[in-house]
Amino acid sequence: MKFNLQTRWNDHTPLYIQLANRLRDGIHEGQIAYGDALPSERVLSELTGTSRVTIRKALDQLVDEGLLLRRHGSGTFITPRPEQPGTSLSGFSADAVHCGQAPGSIWLVKMVSVATVDEAAVLALSAGTLVARLARVRIADEEPLAIEHAIVPVAMLPSIELISDSLYAALDHHGNRPSNGVQKIRASLATPIEAGLLSIKEGAEVLRIERRTFLADGTPVELTRSAYRGDRYEFVADLRDWCENS
Amino acid sequence: MKFNLQTRWNDHTPLYIQLANRLRDGIHEGQIAYGDALPSERVLSELTGTSRVTIRKALDQLVDEGLLLRRHGSGTFITPRPEQPGTSLSGFSADAVHCGQAPGSIWLVKMVSVATVDEAAVLALSAGTLVARLARVRIADEEPLAIEHAIVPVAMLPSIELISDSLYAALDHHGNRPSNGVQKIRASLATPIEAGLLSIKEGAEVLRIERRTFLADGTPVELTRSAYRGDRYEFVADLRDWCENS
């Protein structure tokens, strides 16, 4: 194993975090092939001069992230297909950081205008409501990943200029963090304009997501329509507490 | 604390799982008020006659589930607002009924076979595990809507013949109803075979969903890969209780 597993104990970030980071980097840099087995926990423990419990905690993290896969009695393996997880309830920047990709964005539109009839209907606004209109191309790892078009009633967001990277951070700042919402997800094909912005072919597959969010009292906060590149993005939904079903 | 923390060691489910379950029940039954503090880890450890590490692992679970909240130097608290985190999920039949469409299906495959390497890896099964393989075309309103391909370890489903319409009903019948899982959703294009089965054009957009589900103790129950017609299906995710994000 050519992992660099040196840890610096002057820096007082926990050992298991340092180890997890170094392993993650090693995996992303391809120092171990996908599907291969990691050294056993006992070996790693010896290699790094830490206890097995600490190694386990580091591995736990990577397993949670979907990078590793444990098989009882057999070993710990790099997940065969590298995945692009996204969390069901997070905004874009958080997703990107979580995956170790450098987030970025290019502004297309940043203005105040009147909600269209369609938008007003979907968000249950009265006709003619003023909204901030925020459209961006989202970048990850220096490649376009998605087009995002958000509509927010100006009442929710007095100062449109304050939005730097994160819409939710700005909303939070005004005490208007949404508390619930609905997302609709469907498969579709890229329009010529979208294809250009996303650097994909016209007619390539895209994932369209429409998100509506609300304050706890039901006041609409946001309507975001996005188109994600089908070849680079995967929507991950965490399923807890099953309901009645099929 | 009026928790019933007795554990039975004959039943050999891990101690920390038993403890987590008992605590969760106690909380749900309201034996501790929302917002109140739990006994300290050291006290719990003494109360239950287990080590602090084990208590921590049990608490870790409940923290993950959003039931508990830790504050360094202060204590561990029941999360103030009872939450229903994550995305609620339903199987196919429930979805269809919910939309007022007549559900139906055509069996493509219904057999027992060996898990492929890929399947075994994704479900964390050991190589060569026997699985029931269930593939169907799902119909709604007399038109094909999706292709569904489910894999279930035979241990979960002794009698493959019992599956009539609903996989979950059959699992439930054996006491193996999954309690949690993950879904991955991405946009893609229909292969020629899929196009034929779904009555759409080759290269038309489809929504691919991969669902993995597990028992409460983490035992894998099901791996289902589906392809939904992009022009007829939309995945709806309910967002409750926002997390930290972008």
Next chain:
DNA sequence: CAGTGGTCTAGACCACGGC
């Protein structure tokens, strides 16, 4: 069978919170 991950223990020291 030997080797793997899964669980568990009984200690230890640290960093933080609140009195």
Next chain:
DNA sequence: CCGTGGTCTAGACCACTGG
């Protein structure tokens, strides 16, 4: 200051995998 959670250790036994 004491009590809290956060981290870490060294060792143990079990259950499982695979040859």
